[in-house]
Structure formats: structure tokens, C-alpha cells
Amino acid sequence: MAELLQFISxxxxxxxxxxxxxxxFTLIYKSSDIINFAQGEFVMLGGMTTVFVALAGxxxxxxxxxxxxxxxxxxxxxxxxxxxxxxxxxxxxLIMITIGASIFLRGxxxxxFDRRFHSLPPLFGADPIQFGGAAILPQSLVVLASATAxxxxxxLFIDRTLLGKAVLAxxxxxxxxxxxxxxxxRIVDFSFAVSAAIGAIAGILITPIALTSYDVGTLLAxxxxxxAMLGGIGxxxxxxxxxxxIGMIEAFAAGYFSSNYKDxxxxxxxxxxxxxxxxxxxxxxxxxxx
Amino acid sequence: xxAIVVAVIVITLPLFFPSAYYYRIxxxxxxxxxxxxxxxxxxxxxGQVSLGHAGFLGIGAYSxxxxxxxxxxxxxxxxxxxxxxxxxxxFLVGRPILRLKGHYLxxxxxxxxxxxxxxxxxxxxxxxxxxxxxxSRLVLFGWNVRGADAWYWIAGTTFVGGFVLAxxxxxxxxxxxxxxxxxxxxxxxxxxxxxxxxxxxxFIISAMYASVAGSYLALFNGYITPDAAxxxxxxxxxxxxxxxxxxxxxxxxxxxxxxxVLPQVLTIFHEYEQALLGLIVMVxxxxxxxxxxxxxxxxxxxxxx
Numbered sequence: 090m091a092e093l094l095q096f097i098s099x100x101x102x103x104x105x106x107x108x109x110x111x112x113x114f115t116l117i118y119k120s121s122d123i124i125n126f127a128q129g130e131f132v133m134l135g136g137m138t139t140v141f142v143a144l145a146g147x148x149x150x151x152x153x154x155x156x157x158x159x160x161x162x163x164x165x166x167x168x169x170x171x172x173x174x175x176x177x178x179x180x181x182x183l184i185m186i187t188i189g190a191s192i193f194l195r196g197x198x199x200x201x202f203d204r205r206f207h208s209l210p211p212l213f214g215a216d217p218i219q220f221g222g223a224a225i226l227p228q229s230l231v232v233l234a235s236a237t238a239x240x241x242x243x244x245l246f247i248d249r250t251l252l253g254k255a256v257l258a259x260x261x262x263x264x265x266x267x268x269x270x271x272x273x274x275r276i277v278d279f280s281f282a283v284s285a286a287i288g289a290i291a292g293i294l295i296t297p298i299a300l301t302s303y304d305v306g307t308l309l310a311x312x313x314x315x316x317a318m319l320g321g322i323g324x325x326x327x328x329x330x331x332x333x334x335i336g337m338i339e340a341f342a343a344g345y346f347s348s349n350y351k352d353x354x355x356x357x358x359x360x361x362x363x364x365x366x367x368x369x370x371x372x373x374x375x376x377x378x379x
Numbered sequence: 380x381x382a383i384v385v386a387v388i389v390i391t392l393p394l395f396f397p398s399a400y401y402y403r404i405x406x407x408x409x410x411x412x413x414x415x416x417x418x419x420x421x422x423x424x425x426g427q428v429s430l431g432h433a434g435f436l437g438i439g440a441y442s443x444x445x446x447x448x449x450x451x452x453x454x455x456x457x458x459x460x461x462x463x464x465x466x467x468x469x470f471l472v473g474r475p476i477l478r479l480k481g482h483y484l485x486x487x488x489x490x491x492x493x494x495x496x497x498x499x500x501x502x503x504x505x506x507x508x509x510x511x512x513x514x515s516r517l518v519l520f521g522w523n524v525r526g527a528d529a530w531y532w533i534a535g536t537t538f539v540g541g542f543v544l545a546x547x548x549x550x551x552x553x554x555x556x557x558x559x560x561x562x563x564x565x566x567x568x569x570x571x572x573x574x575x576x577x578x579x580x581x582f583i584i585s586a587m588y589a590s591v592a593g594s595y596l597a598l599f600n601g602y603i604t605p606d607a608a609x610x611x612x613x614x615x616x617x618x619x620x621x622x623x624x625x626x627x628x629x630x631x632x633x634x635x636x637x638x639x640v641l642p643q644v645l646t647i648f649h650e651y652e653q654a655l656l657g658l659i660v661m662v663x664x665x666x667x668x669x670x671x672x673x674x675x676x677x678x679x680x681x682x683x684x
Contacts, residue, residue: 124482124485171661171665174665175664175665175668178664178665178668179625179668179669180481181422181428181617181621181625182621182664182668182669185617185618185621185622185660185664186660186661186664186665188614188618188660189657189658189659189660189661189664190657190661191657192653192654192656192657192660193653193654193656193657193658193660193661194657195653195657196651196652196653196654196655196656196657197654199650199653200650200651200654307610307611311489311493311610314486314489315486315489315490318482318483318485318486319486322482322483349497349500349501350497350501352493352497353493353494353497353498356489356490356493356494357490357494359486359487359490360476360487360490360491363476363479363483363486363487364475364476364478364479364487367478367479367480367483368483369483
């Protein structure tokens with residue numbers, strides 16, 4: 090029982106981070122049909138910028154804020170400088186651009202920062218809380234609470250504000266959205282910026298638990314992408330559940346089977362799910378028009 | 380016609396090589412170009428993405444590494460065995476996952492590639508684990524193959540062979556069926572094309588191309604690590620296809636050339652290497668979005684009008 094609780098808590102923590110990365114994928118995909126492989130780099134930038142700004146003597150909360158702002162600006166710039174000029178290119182070409190961007194950001198990060206591992210102090214200390222025999226890190230609770238808050242805020246924003254409705258309209262039909270006067274380019278700007286901000290927050294939250302370095306982005310992008318696909322691409326609910334599921338599967342596979350093969354188990358399950366449900370758990374089947 | 384041009388390039392290129400180092404680069408270009416031609420058949424012609432092709436590269440590479448050391452089998456036999464094994468894996472996995480489309484297929488193939496990489500990393504008793512293992516040299520009819528120039532001719536000849544095979548394949552009924560599938564899967568189905576079977580065929584063929592390239596890479600370097608099967612390698616192969624031009628067999632050679640030579644040139648920029656590589660990939664894709672070769676061809680065709 091204690092073991093089970095332990096695995097659930099660590100699984101949910103990592104899963105929440107995957108869910109946030111997957112949410113970033115989903116937001117950009119919804120508004121522009123682009124799979125942004127630089128999403129993991131946003132997570133890295135959030136963590137690394139916070140570490141280095143804090144090292145320069147800035148208080149931690151302010152450093153985190155600066156990191157979020159910097160990453161958001163980079164997300165915006167990515168769309169304006171790299172994606173927008175290639176408008177109308179094939180999906181594969183656009184994916185290649187985001188992969189180029191992720192190599193570029195990783196390259197710049199190892200020059201501006203360094204190539205070592207870094208950590209941040211946890212928000213409420215490092216002493217684990219004993220709960221039912223399991224030792225739960227306070228930072229895990231911070232991660233879960235923040236992820237819940239972000240998902241809720243994002244949902245409220247999409248559901249309740251005019252800008253949010255414009256995002257929905259753009260996602261539903263780009264041409265129709267333009268016809269009713271929505272500046273779809275601004276919407277895509279916006280979704281890149283918000284995805285970057287969400288990524289940065291995820292990066293800052295996980296650094297006290299999992300450390301960060303210039304190259305953590307690749308693996309996170311991979312897991313986030315897998316989570317988004319498992320949930321069904323374009324479904325925000327699917328992204329969150331996909332992320333949590335992958336986190337849990339990994340934790341259980343590592344605990345009961347072998348930590349070397351935890352990624353293998355996760356991807357094996359993804360393969361099985363996709364083969365039996367080709368549009369993911371919450372995705373809509375696409376109807377091809379001939 | 381393009382085959383003759385490529386063959387002439389392979390033969391005359393060494394005349395301009397000032398040192399053995401250039402032979403080495405040439406070998407790597409041809410090895411990767413071979414894998415890229417195979418992947419291009421799948422991506423460019425059949426329109427099916429694979430983000431896990433390095434997995435097959437890894438199977439080929441470790442076949443020639445494990446076979447001679449653990450079983451005492453000759454390297455060339457292991458190369459064929461590796462290709463057959465890759466084809467068998469592609470056959471077994473291909474039917475279910477090729478039903479998936481677009482990004483779903485991308486994530487499924489990505490998972491497949493990762494599974495291979497994870498097994499290679501963790502079965503240290505067989506593969507030496509993350510540190511990799513050394514590979515015994517290729518012996519052909521008592522001839523101990525060593526030196527970059529010998530490998531240049533082996534890799535060059537194999538590449539030209541693979542190149543001609545790909546061109547012929549595209550001209551066959553299978554090739555036309557694949558292009559029909561690329562344009563519209565339902566359309567192809569209505570025309571009576573066995574879509575699932577054609578996709579599976581080309582997946583197997585492209586897996587075997589990658590496997591042979593992987594075997595060559597291992598034999599040439601004399602050393603192999605699980606990175607050969609890793610996600611970044613898969614991305615690199617896809618980047619070569621897209622950069623050179625999807626659906627252009629000549630583009631495969633150009634794409635491989637650019638992404639093999641470029642990092643070598645960029646090493647003079649030391650720590651700026653990665654940033655510059657990313658930047659160049661981005662700039663190429665923004666300005667030559669259909670890939671280098673198709674974009675140049677289109678530019679010339681436009682001028683002639």
C-alpha cells in the first residue's frame with residue numbers, strides 16, 4: 090500500500106509535467122496545425138533561465154517571473170521569425186523548422202548558460218511529508234497544484250473570454266474565423282506565447298525534483314508529444330490525461346518491473362493503444378474528403 | 380540518366396580529394412544517403428512518416444557487431460541477416476501501425492525506434508550497453524577491408540546500386556501505386572490498389588535500406604553505440620530527406636551530403652556549432668521549403684519559361 094502510494098505520487102508529479110508539455114503541443118496544434126518540437130526547449134529555458142538569473146543575485150520568485158517572460162518572448166519570436174515566414178509550407182517542412190529551432194535553442198543555451206546540471210531549492214523545503222507510509226515531496230504537491238491551476242485557468246480563459254472564443258473559432262475553421270474578422274495570425278502568435286509560458290512554468294516547477302540542463306528538452310518534447318497523441322491530438326482533455334497516464338505507467342513500470350525499461354513499457358502501451366484506437370483516447374476520427 | 384550522373388560523380392569525386400580524411404567524409408555521405416534513399420521511398424513517395432528509422436539502422440549495425448563476436452559468423456553474412464531481421468521486424472510491426480495516419484504514425488514509429496534503442500542500451504551482456512561495442516573488420520574473400528579509400532568504393536557502389544533500385548522501383552507499378560496512395564489513400568483504394576499491402580512492402584524495403592546502411596556504418600567505424608538507433612539519429616535521417624527534397628532520389632544524396640559535411644565544417648566554430656546547425660536547417664526550410672533539389676529544379680523550370 091505504501092509502495093503503491095509512493096508510485097502514484099511520483100507518477101502524478103512527472104505526469105503533470107508531461108501533461109503541461111502536451112497541453113503546449115495541443116494549443117499550438119489547434120490554432121495552426123503545427124507540431125512544435127521546440128516545446129521541450131521552452132521547458133528547458135524556463136528552468137535554466139531561472140537558475141542563472143537567481144545565481145546573478147535576483148530573488149527566486151522574481152527570477153522565475155523573468156524566466157517566464159523571456160521564454161514567452163522566445164515563443165512569440167519563434168512564430169514571427171521562423172514559422173510565419175514559411176506560411177503555406179508543407180506540414181513536414183514546418184515540423185523541420187521547429188526541430189531546427191529546438192537544435193538552435195539548445196545550441197544557444199549551452200553558450201549562454203553552460204553544459205552542467207542545475208537545481209533550484211524547492212518552494213517548501215525538501216523534507217518529505219509522511220502519508221500512509223509513503224514519503225511525498227512537498228514540491229510534488231506544488232507541481233500538482235500549479236498544474237491544476239494552469240489547466241483550470243486555461244479552460245476558464247478559453248471558455249469565458251472573447252479572445253478565448255477567437256482561439257476556438259480559429260481552431261474550428263481558420264478561413265471562417267478570418268471572414269468574421271479574427272486576426273488569425275495574432276491568435277497563432279498568442280498560442281505560441283502561451284505554450285511557451287506554460288512550458289517555462291513546467292520547467293521551473295520540475296527543476297527542484299528532476300534537475301535541469303541545456304539538453305533536457307528533447308526527452309520532454311518526446312514524452313509530451315507522445316502524451317498528446319495518446320490522448321488524441323487536438324484534445325486538451327486528452328493531452329492532460331495522456332500526460333498523467335504516461336507518468337503513471339512509467340512510475341509503475343520502474344517500480345514493479347525495471348527502471349531501465351520504464352520508457353519501453355510506456356511506448357509499448359502507447360503503441361497498443363494507438364493500434365486499437367487509431368485516433369487516440371479522446372481524439373475525433375478524421376474523415377478524409379476525396 | 381540521373382543514375383549515370385550519380386555514378387560519374389562517385390567515380391570522379393576522389394580526383395579532388397586532397398587527403399584520406401575526405402574519403403572518410405565521402406563514405407559517411409554515401410552510407411547515410413543509402414538510408415535516406417530508403418526513407419525517402421517511404422516518406423516522399425508513399426507519404427508515410429517514420430520518426431523511428433534509426434531503429435533499423437541500429438538493428439543492421441548491431442547485427443554485424445554481435446554476429447561475428449558472439450556467434451563467430453562472417454560479417455557479410457551478418458549484414459544480410461541484419462537486413463532480413465529488419466525486414467521481418469518491419470513486416471510484423473508494419474501492418475498494424477501503418478493503419479495510423481499522419482502524426483499518429485509519427486508517434487508510433489517513434490516508439491518503435493525508441494524500443495530498439497532501449498533494448499540495445501540495456502542488454503549490456505550482448506551489446507556492451509550505453510558505451511557500445513567494437514565491431515570486427517569486414518573480411519571479403521580473404522581480403523581484409525581497411526582504409527577509407529577501400530570503403531569509399533564499397534559504399535559508393537552500394538549507394539549507386541540502391542539509387543538505381545529506387546529509381547526502378549518508382550517506375551514500376553508498385554511505385555505508381557505508392558504515388559497514388561500519397562495523393563489520396565481513398566482514391567487509391569477506389570482504384571483497386573491494395574493500400575495496406577503496398578504500404579507494408581515499401582516500409583519493409585525502406586527498413587532494409589536503413590539496415591544495410593547501419594551495418595556499413597558499424598563496419599566502417601569499427602565501433603557502435605546505441606546512439607546509432609537513437610531518436611536524434613532518426614530526426615537526422617528525416618531532416619536529410621526533407622532538406623534534400625521529399626520524393627527526389629537525387630535530393631537524398633544532397634540532403635545527406637549537406638548534413639554530413641555541414642557539422643564537419645561547423646566544428647571550426649567550436650561551441651557555436653549546434654546553434655549554427657539549427658539556424659541553417661531553419662533558414663533552408665524557410666527559403667527552400669520543398670527541399671534543395673526540387674526548389675532548384677523549379678527555379679530553373681521557371682526561368683526557362
